[in-house]
Each structure stands twice: as structure tokens, then as C-alpha cells.
Amino acid sequence: MRSIIPVLLCGGSGTRLWPLSRQSYPKQFSKLVGEESLFQASAHRLSGDGLAAPVVVTSNDFRFIVTEQLAAIEQAASGILIEPEARNTAPAVLAAALWAEIEDPDALLLVAPSDHVIKDTADFRATVQAAIPAAEAGKLVTFGITPSRPETGYGYLELKDSAASDATSPQPLTRFVEKPDAERAAEMLSAGNFLWNAGIFLFSAKTIIAAYETHAPDILTQTRAAVDNAEKDLGFTRLAPEPWAQIEDISIDYAIMEKAENLSVMPYKGAWSDLGGWDAVWLESGPDDLGNVTSDHATAIDCKDTLLRSETPGQELVGIGLDDIIAVSMNDAVLVAHKSEAQRVKEAVSALKARNAPQATAFPIDHRPWGWFESLVIGDRFQVKRIHVHPGAALSLQSHHHRSEHWIVVQGTAKVTVDEDVQLVTENQSVYIPLGAVHRMENPGKVPMVLIEVQTGSYLGEDDIIRYEDVYSRGQGAKG
Known part of the structure; x- marks a missing residue:
């Protein structure tokens, strides 16, 4: 057949x-x-x-x-x-x-x-x-x-x-x-x-x-x-x-x-849902006897027919005396709505777009072919990131016009290229990337490599990047 x-x-x-x-x-x-x-x-x-x-x-x-x-x-x-x-x-x-x-x-x-x-x-x-x-x-x-x-x-x-x-x-x-x-x-x-x-x-x-x-x-x-x-x-x-x-x-x-x-x-005839709103997620998640659905890091006290989700480990969400409420908490945005108004969430996205709020479209974790990163702190002329690189993966060979970077390895081992210098940087070691230097980080190991990156400079956007080599053939641009 x-x-x-x-x-x-x-x-x-x-x-x-x-x-x-x-x-x-x-x-x-x-x-x-x-x-x-x-x-x-x-x-x-x-x-x-x-x-x-x-x-x-x-x-x-x-x-x-x-x-x-x-x-x-x-x-x-x-x-x-x-x-x-x-x-x-x-x-x-x-x-x-x-x-x-x-x-x-x-x-x-x-x-x-x-x-x-x-x-x-x-x-x-x-x-x-x-x-x-x-x-x-x-x-x-x-x-x-x-x-x-x-x-x-x-x-x-x-x-x-x-x-x-x-x-x-x-x-x-x-x-x-x-x-x-x-x-x-x-x-x-x-x-x-x-x-x-x-x-x-x-x-x-x-x-x-x-x-x-x-x-x-x-x-x-x-x-x-x-x-x-x-x-x-x-x-x-x-x-x-x-x-x-x-x-x-x-x-x-x-x-x-x-x-x-x-x-x-x-x-x-079977059960089906397109999960077209948070009310559908509540229904498909199997509410308890009081109609509540709570995620890890979420607690319902004297609540009824309520969805409480904390999507950030270490961030506790607590609801008290709520009825028919949806509350979804992330590290950069929080949604609170009556369950009957779940279909209006897209209005919130439109409002955020009108204010040019990055939360309207950008996820706090930015996924890339080599792993992911998230911004921990953003200031006027600096940014702190956590970068996770999969085993065997490598970022592109690149340089920046407007920023320098300081990398501190906190888990695993990084193979770091800075211009002509190539070195292994292990846990609790660091390396400085001057503005304009051609550089790359790789994970030569079999476990994830995590580092903290501190950027300083006049412009910190993701599009400040020139790629010279890339195993993922991404070309130029923020993501390529």
C-alpha cells in the first residue's frame, strides 16, 4: 500500500x-x-x-x-x-x-x-x-x-x-x-x-x-x-x-x-481543539475539581475556573479569590484577563505594536541553529546575555561595528577565536572581544556550553553583525 x-x-x-x-x-x-x-x-x-x-x-x-x-x-x-x-x-x-x-x-x-x-x-x-x-x-x-x-x-x-x-x-x-x-x-x-x-x-x-x-x-x-x-x-x-x-x-x-x-x-467524533485562545488551553489542560489549572510555579488559593501559568522558573504566580480568570506570567510580560475575553488577546498585541514594545513580537528567548540566548539586563550602553550553545555547535565567524564583548563561561568549555588567537575557555574563565575583532565561539564538548556575555557600546542591536563564515549558511542580517 x-x-x-x-x-x-x-x-x-x-x-x-x-x-x-x-x-x-x-x-x-x-x-x-x-x-x-x-x-x-x-x-x-x-x-x-x-x-x-x-x-x-x-x-x-x-x-x-x-x-x-x-x-x-x-x-x-x-x-x-x-x-x-x-x-x-x-x-x-x-x-x-x-x-x-x-x-x-x-x-x-x-x-x-x-x-x-x-x-x-x-x-x-x-x-x-x-x-x-x-x-x-x-x-x-x-x-x-x-x-x-x-x-x-x-x-x-x-x-x-x-x-x-x-x-x-x-x-x-x-x-x-x-x-x-x-x-x-x-x-x-x-x-x-x-x-x-x-x-x-x-x-x-x-x-x-x-x-x-x-x-x-x-x-x-x-x-x-x-x-x-x-x-x-x-x-x-x-x-x-x-x-x-x-x-x-x-x-x-x-x-x-x-x-x-x-x-x-x-x-x-474524537476530541479536537485548535487551541485558539487561553480559554481553550484551560479546557484542554484538565481543570481540577474547582475548575483550576495551575502550572509549576503557580498557586491558586480560593480560586475557581481559573488558569494560572508561570512560564519562568523562579517566578512564582499566586492567585487569591479569583473566578474565571486567566493569568499568564513571563519574565518580560504578564497577561491577566477574564476567561470570557480570551479572544481579545490579539487586541493587546496590536496595542503593544502601536507602542513599539518588543514584547509584542519578540520572544524573550531567541532561538538560533546553534542554541539560544536571552537578555538578562539591558541598559543605555550595555547588555547582559545568557548564551546556550548545543554540543558540537558553533556560532558564525563574525565582527561588530558598535560593540565590544566580554564572555564568562559558566558551564562547559568554549573554543574561542579572536582574530588569529584560538583558545579553550573553561568554567569561570573569561575572554575579551574588542570592538571590530573577528571572533567566534564553539562548543567542542558533549554537554551544553553556557556563558554570560556582557556587551558595551553605542548600538547593541542584533543586526550589528558581519558574518564571514557560518556552518548554517545563514548569510547576513540579524538571523540570516
Whole structure:
């Protein structure tokens, strides 16, 4: 039997789970529910018998996060496609289909967002198996979730009759329904023939490409050009930026699914959530008998139906006498909201952007292919960072125009290059990097290396960097 190719979409930058989800490190890479990130849980769910290694569609800034998180669960992608810029799901899905078509036009693709929660993996896989005959017969299969409440945050799929929602095979679709108001959502729940639109699809590469040829030929032309002119970069495939920039920013629902006549709906009765807000995280986290959910370093006293999360070790969050409250604490930002107002968190992000607050988009920990760093103290002409370098990893050979640096190793051993001098710096030793010096740090050991960096100078931005050599081929710019 032909293996299904999972296609994981993870280029989004959701704001409804701020401050934990931010543009530089969105929710799919965070551990919101359980011990794995949502991306890792999705990769696990879409692996196993009958499922090939996934194709991942992501952005340039997330490419090394993808490979690192897959490696942590002992997986690897068959392809990682880098979008030059975000253009929504229609071109992202098509790019994956065109990539798969090169090897096998009949390949079946299981397309899924990488930030959803489906706890019963076996049940979901069985549902996918039941949809395979329809996909092999040329249907575009979309998965619909049996609703458990009158939800206003999801789009819906209307089936021809209420009995179809309990079917164990794909069913005809009457129409797509936009996100309803509360009254209409209650009516649809009572009707019994409406399913939540999960944004999960199963089809062959040739079937979905043919659908674009019929309903979105301009998107097909430009996306094919972006794939045909893609460049290999280490283990990544960079889609060509010029044709990609000409593609309409549109979802696959609007571009294809709402127009296609060969669409079928596969009902899924199991639990599902897109974690579209902190209220959903509270629900999926399993509230206790009083309705409270608390993380490590969080304490609820005389509280009810409350979510308390401290995301910073050593920072204790305590709630007293709270009812229906969400409180999420990080070392650079705190969110406090009534649970009923959870969908308004994106308004806070907009307000912070208007004030040019870095917390609106920048995660306090900056992930890089060699490890990560975080700023501990920022002053007028100085900054103190903690830098974590993975075993065997190396930063680029670089220099700075506006700052000097002082490195103090606090864990492991660093191999340090400063101009022509190369030395090993061990724990509790330090080295000075003069302004303009060409330098690099490496971790030659088998354990993480951690150092404290003190920067001084007239400008301390991450874009003050010139790269001369880089094992990750990042080029110039703050992240390359």
C-alpha cells in the first residue's frame, strides 16, 4: 500500500496565545499541553505505519527550530519547504503537492496544521484510513469535527442530513459556513448536521493540482514557478521569492474548497481543539475539581475556573479569590484577563505594536541553529546575555561595528577565536572581544556550553553583525 505523506503547515505566527506565542516563536513550537510542543505532537500523530516522513512548510526564521524539534523526537522530514513570505494556506499546500508530484503524482497527502490538539492518535489514524478510498478515487476529503458545544470561533461544514455526522466514511458537503454568532451556533449544534471545519485534508497530489488548475490557475502558475526555481540550502528547499511574491494571500478554503465539486467530508467524533485562545488551553489542560489549572510555579488559593501559568522558573504566580480568570506570567510580560475575553488577546498585541514594545513580537528567548540566548539586563550602553550553545555547535565567524564583548563561561568549555588567537575557555574563565575583532565561539564538548556575555557600546542591536563564515549558511542580517 502506498504511504501517505503528511504535510505539516507551521509558518503561522498566532497572537491569541500571547505572551507565550509571539511572532518570533509562535504557539506550534511551545509546550502548551503536555510534555511535547504542539508541532512535535502533530509530527508524532502523523507518523507510524502507512505514513511517510513528513513534508514541512515553514518560514525562514523557523527552519532550524523545525529540524531541532523533529530531532528531539527522533524524526526527520522528507522535505522542508521555506516560504519566502507568508501567503496563507492556498500556496503553501500547493507547493507541497507540487513537490510531491515530482516523485509520484498519485501520492496521497494528509495536510494538517501543526498547532492542533488531537489526544486519541489511534482513533484519528483510523479515521484517516477510512477516508483513503475516497481520496484515491479523486475526492478532496476534508475532516469535520463533531461539535461538543455552540462554538463561535470555528467555521462549520454543513452535511446533507443529520445522520451523516455519525458516518464512518466520507459524506457529501452542502456548504461551508463562516464563524457564526452564539445564537446561530446553538441552532447548528441542535440541527446535528454541522461539523467544525478542522482545516485537515486528504487528497492525491494530482487531484489537488487539478483543482488549482480549474479554480485558481494564477496561483498554480506562480507557485509552480516558485517550486521549479527553488534552491537547495543545506537540508532545506527555498521556494523562489520572485514568483512567490506575486501569489495572492488566500486560504485553501476560499481558493479551492468552497468552489470544488469533488469535495467530501470525513466526520471525526474524537476530541479536537485548535487551541485558539487561553480559554481553550484551560479546557484542554484538565481543570481540577474547582475548575483550576495551575502550572509549576503557580498557586491558586480560593480560586475557581481559573488558569494560572508561570512560564519562568523562579517566578512564582499566586492567585487569591479569583473566578474565571486567566493569568499568564513571563519574565518580560504578564497577561491577566477574564476567561470570557480570551479572544481579545490579539487586541493587546496590536496595542503593544502601536507602542513599539518588543514584547509584542519578540520572544524573550531567541532561538538560533546553534542554541539560544536571552537578555538578562539591558541598559543605555550595555547588555547582559545568557548564551546556550548545543554540543558540537558553533556560532558564525563574525565582527561588530558598535560593540565590544566580554564572555564568562559558566558551564562547559568554549573554543574561542579572536582574530588569529584560538583558545579553550573553561568554567569561570573569561575572554575579551574588542570592538571590530573577528571572533567566534564553539562548543567542542558533549554537554551544553553556557556563558554570560556582557556587551558595551553605542548600538547593541542584533543586526550589528558581519558574518564571514557560518556552518548554517545563514548569510547576513540579524538571523540570516
